[in-house]
Every structure is written in structure tokens, then in C-alpha cells.
Amino acid sequence: MHMMKNLPEKFTRGRKTRPVWIGSVKVGGRSPVSVQSMTKTKTEDVAATVKQINELAELGCQIIRIAIPRLSAAQALGVIKKQVRLPIETDIHFNPKLALESIAQGADAIRLNPGNIADPEAIKEIVKQAKKRKIPIRVGLNSGSVTGYINKNKKFKSKAKKWPVWQTMVECALEYCRFLESLKFKDIMVSLKASDVQSTVNAYRLIAQKTDYPLHLGVTAAGPLMDSVVKSSIGIGSLLLDGIGDTIRVSITGPPHDEVRLGYWILEALGLARRGPEIIACPTCARCEVDIIKITEEIKGVLRNPHSEFRDLNLKVAIMGCVVNGPGEATEADIGIAAGQGFAWLFKKGKKIRKIPEAKIVSELLKEIKRI
Numbered sequence: 593m594h595m596m597k598n599l600p601e602k603f604t605r606g607r608k609t610r611p612v613w614i615g616s617v618k619v620g621g622r623s624p625v626s627v628q629s630m631t632k633t634k635t636e637d638v639a640a641t642v643k644q645i646n647e648l649a650e651l652g653c654q655i656i657r658i659a660i661p662r663l664s665a666a667q668a669l670g671v672i673k674k675q676v677r678l679p680i681e682t683d684i685h686f687n688p689k690l691a692l693e694s695i696a697q698g699a700d701a702i703r704l705n706p707g708n709i710a711d712p713e714a715i716k717e718i719v720k721q722a723k724k725r726k727i728p729i730r731v732g733l734n735s736g737s738v739t740g741y742i743n744k745n746k747k748f749k750s751k752a753k754k755w756p757v758w759q760t761m762v763e764c765a766l767e768y769c770r771f772l773e774s775l776k777f778k779d780i781m782v783s784l785k786a787s788d789v790q791s792t793v794n795a796y797r798l799i800a801q802k803t804d805y806p807l808h809l810g811v812t813a814a815g816p817l818m819d820s821v822v823k824s825s826i827g828i829g830s831l832l833l834d835g836i837g838d839t840i841r842v843s844i845t846g847p848p849h850d851e852v853r854l855g856y857w858i859l860e861a862l863g864l865a866r867r868g869p870e871i872i873a874c875p876t877c878a879r880c881e882v883d884i885i886k887i888t889e890e891i892k893g894v895l896r897n898p899h900s901e902f903r904d905l906n907l908k909v910a911i912m913g914c915v916v917n918g919p920g921e922a923t924e925a926d927i928g929i930a931a932g933q934g935f936a937w938l939f940k941k942g943k944k945i946r947k948i949p950e951a952k953i954v955s956e957l958l959k960e961i962k963r964i
């Protein structure tokens with residue numbers, strides 16, 4: 593969490609959206625892009641859910657979403673809330689009563705899926721309670737459930753046949769937002785997640801032209817870790833590069849901890865967040881005469897350790913395997929090495945400082961970083 597405090601100006605960017613607050617986290621209005629995840633425990637298993645939320649908070653997760661599939665899950669929320677500090681968004685499908693109960697139990701935001709919560713009277717009641725508690729609603733459309741909304745909405749039925757799925761998602765989301773606005777409710781966020789990258793990107797790009805509500809980004813059902821690394825980095829990353837997106841959730845078929853880690857990696861790669869020093873390391877090749885992979889792992893283990901004294905340093909560290917690109921990268925970085933045969937040159941603030949024997953590369957580099 594604390595890494596997002598006091599972010600330099602460069603981390604705040606993008607299009608200016610209408611901000612909402614999820615608990616203490618501001619989403620939109622050019623605030624830093626927040627990272628969120630979702631619990632994967634049974635919500636009613638309070639001990640397991642609380643444990644998971646607190647572990648994710650420790651990793652930097654800023655907002656947690658919890659699925660509320662049954663009334664007992666909504667009823668567990670109040671007890672969970674007392675034991676965690678992360679703001680909670682509840683994930684509601686099909687049954688509006690689950691939204692009402694989770695609001696009563698202290699949810700900090702509600703996600704409604706227009707594909708399965710479309711009854712105007714039910715929505716009116718949810719909005720009334722959300723207003724009372726001053727919490728935002730996320731209009732969360734997914735490509736897999738958008739047909740539910742179209743089927744209930746004659747206006748779209750014939751048009752949607754001609755639209756690609758991403759346009760249908762945009763039109764349905766806007767229509768849903770207009771209904772919330774007609775109830776004088778504007779604390780809205782929108783998400784339009786498709787399971788393919790191109791449709792996701794198209795949907796967000798289009799809606800970004802049509803509304804200033806904050807956008808929650810994600811590629812849905814992105815699969816296991818490596819699949820998601822590729823799909824989420826391209827999908828979420830392209831949009832963030834366009835200046836679109838206020839909060840992100842990476843979807844991984846795996847532990848939510850990886851969702852939070854990957855979320856930050858994406859933000860870091862785009863210069864939108866920084867968790868400790870940035871490591872520039874070469875991939876190694878036949879020219880490399882020292883074990884750069886091992887050295888990089890050791891350096892990363894120390895610099896990126898969440899309890900490390902280096903964690904908040906805004907530094908670029910270059911670890912390069914030879915003199916081809918090594919001196920250039922090491923000179924560009926705040927500190928770095930360019931290896932030779934059994935040794936490395938140490939560079940600091942653009943200057944070649946001294947030669948280090950291979951066995952001492954890690955310890956000497958850390959010693960010099962400490963001095964900075």
C-alpha cells in the first residue's frame with residue numbers, strides 16, 4: 593500500500609474522469625491508477641477470506657472485490673470488514689437482494705452486471721441505498737453476459753445484431769448509466785471486459801470518447817499466469833498507454849496474489865507506479881562470461897523484497913552481461929555493471945567507477961546502492 597503514497601507527478605496522468613471514492617481510495621480524476629483483485633475463498637469462510645484479503649493488502653492491493661453468490665455471503669461481509677483495512681467492492685449477479693444486503697453490511701462499492709440485474713424497480717432500490725451510504729456503483733459488463741441485457745431491452749435487439757460485441761457492450765453500458773443518471777445517481781464506474789484482447793481494447797476506447805466515468809480495466813477470463821501476462825499486459829497496457837483507465841484488475845486462473853503482482857508489473861512497465869528500484873537486465877547470450885541470471889535474481893531478491901530498505905528507492909539499476917550494450921545501459925542508469933570475463937565494471941551516475949571480481953558483484957553493487 594505505502595508505495596502509492598506521495599507518488600511523483602509523472603505517475604498521475606491520463607484523461608480526467610469524474611472521480612468516485614471506494615472507501616479511502618479515490619478512483620478517477622487523474623488519481624494514480626489503483627490495483628485491485630478478487631478473493632477466491634468461499635466468502636462465508638470468514639477466516640480464510642480475511643487472511644487472503646490481508647495477504648493481498650500486504651502485496652499492495654488497494655481495493656478488494658468479493659463475490660456474493662448467496663445471502664449468507666452478504667451476511668458474512670460485516671464480520672469480514674471489521675478485520676481488514678482494504679475497501680471492499682461486492683460482486684453482484686442475478687439477485688438484487690444480495691446488493692441490498694451487502695450495502696447494509698458496509699460494502700464500499702457495488703458491482704452490478706447489467707446482463708443479469710436489469711429490473712428497473714430493483715435498480716431503483718439499490719441506487720436509493722447506495723446514495724444513502726454514499727457508495728459508488730460499477731456498471732460491470734462482460735462479453736459473456738451482455739446478451740442478457742439485450743434480451744430484456746427491445747431497443748437493442750435488432751441493432752445489436754449488426755454490432756460487434758464490443759460496441760454492444762458500450763451501448764448497453766451507456767444505456768444503463770443513463771438509467772442511473774435518471775435516478776440522479778452519478779457515482780458510477782464502468783467496466784467492459786471481453787475475453788479477447790482486441791474487443792476489450794475497442795470497447796474501452798469507444799466508451800472513453802463517450803463518457804467521463806472512471807473506467808475499471810481488465811481482460812476477463814484471461815487464463816493461467818503466462819496467458820494472462822500476455823493478454824492483460826497487451827489489453828490493459830494498450831489502454832493505459834492511451835491514457836485510458838483508472839483502476840485495474842488482472843484476471844488469472846491462479847492465486848490472486850499473482851493478479852496483484854502482475855497489476856503492478858504492468859503499471860511499472862508503463863512508468864505509472866514504482867515498487868522499489870527498476871532493474872534493467874540483459875537476457876544474456878554467448879558473449880556473457882559471468883552468471884548474469886543468478887546475479888539478477890539475487891539483486892532482485894534484495895531490492896524487491898517488500899521489507900527491504902531499498903523498497904522505496906526510485907533508482908534504475910542496470911545488470912548487463914558484456915561490453916556490447918553494457919556500458920551504455922549502465923551509464924544511463926543510476927548505477928550498474930557491465931560484465932567482462934570473471935569481473936564487472938561498476939558504473940555510477942554515468943561514470944565508470946571500478947572493476948569488481950565476479951564473486952563480489954552482488955555485495956559490491958548493494959553496498960554502492962546503499963551509499964546512494
Ligand code: SF4
Pocket residue numbers: 874875876877878879880912913914915916917918
Ligand atoms: S549485453 Fe552482452 S551478454 Fe547481454 S545479451 Fe547483450 S550482447 Fe549478450
